[in-house]
Amino acid sequence: MTTTKPPTWQTLAATKRTTNVQKMPKEWRLPTSLTSTFTSTSTQSVLSIPRTSNILSDRELELTEKYDATALVEMMSSGKVKSVDVVTAFCKRAAVAQQCVNCLTEIMFEEAIERAGVCDGFVEREGRGMGALHGLPISLKDSFNIKGTQATIGYITFLDHAPSPQNSNLVTLLQAAGAIIHCKTNLPQTMMAADTHNNLFGRTLNPHNLSLTAGGSSGGEAALLAMRGSVLGIATDIAGSCRIPALCCGLKSFKPSAGRVPFGGKTAPGRLGSPASIVPVIGPMGRSVRDAELVLSTVCTGKTWDIDESVLNVPWRSVEPVSRPLVFGLVRGHAKRPLHPPVARALHAAATKLKEAGHRIVLLDHLVPDLWDCAVLAWKYFLLDPRKTDRGFVDAAGEPLVPSIAKTSFRELDAWEPSLDGLFDLNVERWKVLKKYHDLVVENGLDAVLTVGYQGTAPPHDQYGVTLYTVLQNLLNYPSGMFPFLKANKELDAPFFKSDAAYEPPYNAEACEGLPAHIQVMGKPMQDEELMEILKVVEGIVAED
Amino acid sequence: MTTTKPPTWQTLAATKRTTNVQKMPKEWRLPTSLTSTFTSTSTQSVLSIPRTSNILSDRELELTEKYDATALVEMMSSGKVKSVDVVTAFCKRAAVAQQCVNCLTEIMFEEAIERAGVCDGFVEREGRGMGALHGLPISLKDSFNIKGTQATIGYITFLDHAPSPQNSNLVTLLQAAGAIIHCKTNLPQTMMAADTHNNLFGRTLNPHNLSLTAGGSSGGEAALLAMRGSVLGIATDIAGSCRIPALCCGLKSFKPSAGRVPFGGKTAPGRLGSPASIVPVIGPMGRSVRDAELVLSTVCTGKTWDIDESVLNVPWRSVEPVSRPLVFGLVRGHAKRPLHPPVARALHAAATKLKEAGHRIVLLDHLVPDLWDCAVLAWKYFLLDPRKTDRGFVDAAGEPLVPSIAKTSFRELDAWEPSLDGLFDLNVERWKVLKKYHDLVVENGLDAVLTVGYQGTAPPHDQYGVTLYTVLQNLLNYPSGMFPFLKANKELDAPFFKSDAAYEPPYNAEACEGLPAHIQVMGKPMQDEELMEILKVVEGIVAED
Incomplete structure (x- = not known):
């Protein structure tokens, strides 16, 4: 009888990353001579790489740089622009971003472009868009579940998990409004750190300067958006996770009040059932306030509770623009x-x-x-968790803690029970x-x-x-x-x-x-x-x- | 040096009750020959006593029996009826109710009638009511604080508390809308029982049959409303407290979703800061659904958070009447x-x-x-409270537990920690x-x-x-x-x-x-x-x- 030594966590991680690389068409790959310079100690900005890489056409550069999500949806819904073109452009750019700053966890370019074709067909047939987010490529933090795709959230031990059997509730709502998810993005081990770094996907770098943090926990999202590999991203926030990466990478973000955006069906980095008075929320990250409003008003409706029992169930109100000194x-x-x-x-x-x-x-x-x-x-x-469930997830695979976790907590709480x-x-x-x-x-x-x-x-x-x-x-x-x-x-x-x-x-x-x-x-x-x-x-x- | 023996809890309770009796004018008192028959073992109904007592005039009987709160507010706001007459009628009837079923804890008849005069003056001057609850007498469960009035919530040890230095936030909102609080009502020891019974105010009886429970915890409110000593009452509910007394005494009540009605500034029967996923709510009790809506739409506005940081801050929405099969x-x-x-x-x-x-x-x-x-x-x-704070309040005065507390909890939890x-x-x-x-x-x-x-x-x-x-x-x-x-x-x-x-x-x-x-x-x-x-x-x- 022979026994096979189980693979090390390093091997497991490397395998996962290789799978991801294979989801990027060869013609979207940057030369190794270039990518080898994209290290966490390099101080270079990579913001111009998408322009200089020659992977995107001028039209694709324009589509990814010139518009916010609201404008793109308008253009696609009226048939002025094809969703296939928009989604392809953002997929290409996301591929470039990934090679520059290591911001992605799951790649769904092929499925996204296919779905874009369906959206375009709808406009041709119906003369209108499928919904408020018609044809729009959207990127999500890895903790969201998308049916058929993994949600490892950077834990080696979660590589054992089968692809998600169903969508996070928000994903269902976004897709119902016509959005197309082209990728998921990197996050820190345990999600409780301000550096987007884990042993499975590695570290996400800041596009403005690779030697700097992209912020956390939604740092993959911010780095991708800064590279314009996405126009609108969905992040989460319990201590700043949708705001810290935004400020590190030069983006806008919005943290809503708790319970407004349906949170159900996500992959949790720790124990369920916390009695904490602070609960995580979902918030958009992107280029304009109106884009944030577009997403929130779309997913916070009187019908949202129907698909998410955990949502507070308060529909988005229409309020008047400000017309007085604040x-x-x-x-x-x-x-x-x-x-x-x-x-x-x-x-x-x-x-x-x-x-x-x-x-x-x-x-x-x-x-x-x-x-x-x-x-x-x-x-x-x-x-609060006496079982320290998140640390258990780390230990389960024998992987070490990433350094930023210790940095993010308060020394005065080291002995606190x-x-x-x-x-x-x-x-x-x-x-x-x-x-x-x-x-x-x-x-x-x-x-x-x-x-x-x-x-x-x-x-x-x-x-x-x-x-x-x-x-x-x-x-x-x-x-x-x-x-x-x-x-x-x-x-x-x-x-x-x-x-x-x-x-x-x-x-x-x-x-x-x-x-x-x-x-x-x-x-x-x-x-x-x-x-x-x-x-x-x-x-x-x-x-x- | 002489030492005075501290008064027993029985003496302290008797003193408080005597004070209450003195707040009822002599001409509103029932003969002892009658009240001596109002015992907790008598099966008689006392619902007709207000009619037969000759304390209320025919007009006062009509005002207390014929209308719901919405109708009374309309009549008073238009000047057709004087608030002084309405409030006086309900005060008289509340006095009668108190003598029949022991439903009150704090009596504010004098202040209420005085305030009614102010409301009437407002209508005379302005040609309109003061607000959505103009001139309306409202009764509240004892746990609400009213500036200058005690809120002992039936704990002997809370007799030491000075009169409330300020209003519960809801009280402020009700008063701002023109409501007039004429009395507070009885509740169970610890508020966690379905019988309205405590050692300070005694037991509230069911007006339909004195040998039956009035329900709890807002049983004083329900008994008073059933006697029509109030037209609209404010109760609380964490396990049925605004609904149990309603069903026991034949009233309508509404338990809103948590956080909608401002809960801040109440006197708590137990420990503050509970991490429980069930939180108490405030709900109206009375005669019509439209009265419940009147109160809730009045106190749940976009401005409510300004006076209560604990409110969820979701304004009452206007929705269409039902026009389809349900x-x-x-x-x-x-x-x-x-x-x-x-x-x-x-x-x-x-x-x-x-x-x-x-x-x-x-x-x-x-x-x-x-x-x-x-x-x-x-x-x-x-x-959840490891300190069992509510029991501590009971023990502090040496008073015994009332029997219904043991009956209301689940035997299978006796050893649960x-x-x-x-x-x-x-x-x-x-x-x-x-x-x-x-x-x-x-x-x-x-x-x-x-x-x-x-x-x-x-x-x-x-x-x-x-x-x-x-x-x-x-x-x-x-x-x-x-x-x-x-x-x-x-x-x-x-x-x-x-x-x-x-x-x-x-x-x-x-x-x-x-x-x-x-x-x-x-x-x-x-x-x-x-x-x-x-x-x-x-x-x-x-x-x-």
């Missing part, structure tokens, strides 16, 4: 993580522009509940924070709060640290939008440098030159619709020149 | 608690009438998740039930489910037992409406008697003769508005002849 609270950071000059300048410039446009700014710096304490409180909810008794107290503590923030918003007549999502621009790999500026909105369950705004510019940023500030991670004006800075705008709970209108105002005001 | 699921009970003949007949008659009116009935008896298991699961959530690990599993188990129920509703195209709220009519004191038929809607978080329908009639009920059924509590055709039977109609989560329209249809169809 009042914005302004929070300029926390002493433990002072804003790096590019981000401080972006925030300052945004506030100034808003004021110039007639809106009012109310400084809240010293009035808000301590942001660090809030983040520590939030993080406790993520550590969850308990049922303590959970009551956590909830009481959370309600106090909710009340304080609520009272500030109401007493100051705020429409939204202007702040940042991170202290800096995208940092080097594994240096992101704690998600101080994004987890607050999850703790409060306030919807929030992230905007890229301005770019690091050492001369313009210099006046915002504070010699006494302990920048963490370190601020390096040379290293971040040209990287996207950002702002974050948070609204009021369940007023996702009102926030969307406010974001349109902000979008108009902070539009880059 | 599909009702029908659940006819559980083998462990077979329906008593009067209730079985009411349910049968309601289903028959709905069918006759063109609606469709789908029998779900053997398809729904086991109701008993669901109730046990739900009850575990109520036992909550744990954080177990809470994850509870939540998973709950999601399975949610999914099963959801799928039944969707696959059968149901608009609502027709069922009962209890197996019988109001049982004798301390015999109600487990809340099998009401806690399901809390576990599922489905909105639900309770309707009185038909009255026990031994001849008509006889065909529904099953000789092999183990009726629990025992069925006694003689004892329940003439008592109100009922039906319950549950809707879909967050479709409170749609359910309200369905209830209007049901109301029209089951209206008593």
Whole structure:
């Protein structure tokens, strides 16, 4: 009798990745001479590679660069543009993106192009589109299930799982509206890290500078979108996962209030049934506020509950555009993580522009509940599982923890043990924070709060640290939008440098030159619709020149 | 040095009750010869006492008997009727009710009549009402805080509490809409029992038959409303508390989806911060579906979050009246608690009438998740507090537990110990039930489910037992409406008697003769508005002849 040694996790991972490469047509592949330079220590930008690779035609470059999703859907629904052409263009570009920044987990180019043909046929026959997302290629974080495709979410041990027997509920809704899923995207081991890195698919790199993080957990999505290998992506967010990658890669994203977007039928990175007061939400990532609204208004209808018992079942409301001066609270950071000059300048410039446009700014710096304490409180909810199920998934395959996981949690919680008794107290503590923030918003007549999502621009790999500026909105369950705004510019940023500030991670004006800075705008709970209108105002005001 | 022996809990309770008696004008008091017959062992009905007592004028009898809240508000807002007259009439009648069934905890007659004068002055000056609840007397369960009034919720130890420094948020909203609170009503010790009984205020009796329970936990409210000492009451519900008293006393009530009605600022009977997946809700109790809608549409607005950070912040939607045949699921009970003949007949008659009116009935008896298991699961959530804070409140004053508390819980949970690990599993188990129920509703195209709220009519004191038929809607978080329908009639009920059924509590055709039977109609989560329209249809169809 002979026994075969089971394959190592390294072998298993390599096999999976090879399968993925084979799903990319040879003519869409970049030369090894080029791809060999795309390393996690290279500081090059790969944003121009799709243009210089000669894989996409001029028309394909135009289709992938010039329009947002709303415009593409209009063009395809009216028959002006074929979905096959749009989807093919984005598939090509996604293939290029994958070779540059390693952002994909599952590739469905062939199926997507086939489906695009069906969409085009529908328009020819019916003279209209199939739905609000007619013919639109959409990319999804790997945790979504798509019938017939794996959802390993980066765990080696999940390679054993059969292809998903059915769709995540959101996928069904998107497809029913005419959307076409062309790929799924990379995410961190356990999904609780700000670096998109796992032992199965490896690390996703930042297209602006390969030596930097793409952010996490929806970093594959952001890197793909920044490369314009997709025009609209679907991410998730429990501590900033749809906002952190957006700010790292220069995209817009929207984190809705909990329960609005159907979450059912996803692959979970940890234990089901958490009693935490913070629950993950699904949010769009892309190029325009109206695209975010297009997706949310499409999937949040009075009928959504019919296919997802877990959804809150609150249909998207139609609200009036903003027609009055708005009042914005302004929070300029926390002493433990002072804003790096590019981000401080972006925030300052945004506030100034808003004021110039007639809106009012109310400084809240010293009035808000301590942001660090809030983040520590939030993080406790993520550590509730006494069985540490997510670590079990890692250990099951003998794979090591990726370095960023330790970096993302709070050192003061290393010895913290969850308990049922303590959970009551956590909830009481959370309600106090909710009340304080609520009272500030109401007493100051705020429409939204202007702040940042991170202290800096995208940092080097594994240096992101704690998600101080994004987890607050999850703790409060306030919807929030992230905007890229301005770019690091050492001369313009210099006046915002504070010699006494302990920048963490370190601020390096040379290293971040040209990287996207950002702002974050948070609204009021369940007023996702009102926030969307406010974001349109902000979008108009902070539009880059 | 002399030491004074601290007063016994009996003395403390007696003092509080005496204070209450003194708030009732002498001319509103019934003779002792009469009140001495109002005992918990007497089987008499006291429903006619307000008419025979000569305390209310004919006009006052008319005002308290002939109209629902909506009609009264219309009359008062247009100046046809004075709020002073309406409020005075209901105060008188509440005083009579209190002397018959012991339903009140706090009496605010004087302040209410004074406030009514202000409302009348407003109409005279402005030619319109102050708001959607202009001049309307409203009664509230004792757990609501009203500035300057105690909220002891029946705990002797809470007598130490100063009068509430501020209103519950809902109270503020009701008052802002012009409502006038004339009294607060009795509830059970710990609020987790189906008998309204505590050592501070004593036991509330059922006006239909004093030897029967008024139900709980909002039993004071129901007894008062049945006596027409109030036209609209505000109750709470975590396992049936706004529906059980309604079915026991022959009233309508509505349990909304969780979070819709602002819950903040109430006095809690147990520990704050529970991580349970079932949360208490506030619901109206009264005479008409349109009254329930009036209250809910008034307090659930886009501005409600401004005064209550805990509200879900989903404004009441305006939906179209039902204009098509509806599909009702029908659940006819559980083998462990077979329906008593009067209730079985009411349910049968309601289903028959709905069918006759063109609606469709789908029998779900053997398809729904086991109701008993669901109730046990739900009850575990109520036992999560490792500190047993509610028992601590009881013990603090040395008062004994009232008998009904033991009767309301499940024997199989006597040795059950909550744990954080177990809470994850509870939540998973709950999601399975949610999914099963959801799928039944969707696959059968149901608009609502027709069922009962209890197996019988109001049982004798301390015999109600487990809340099998009401806690399901809390576990599922489905909105639900309770309707009185038909009255026990031994001849008509006889065909529904099953000789092999183990009726629990025992069925006694003689004892329940003439008592109100009922039906319950549950809707879909967050479709409170749609359910309200369905209830209007049901109301029209089951209206008593």
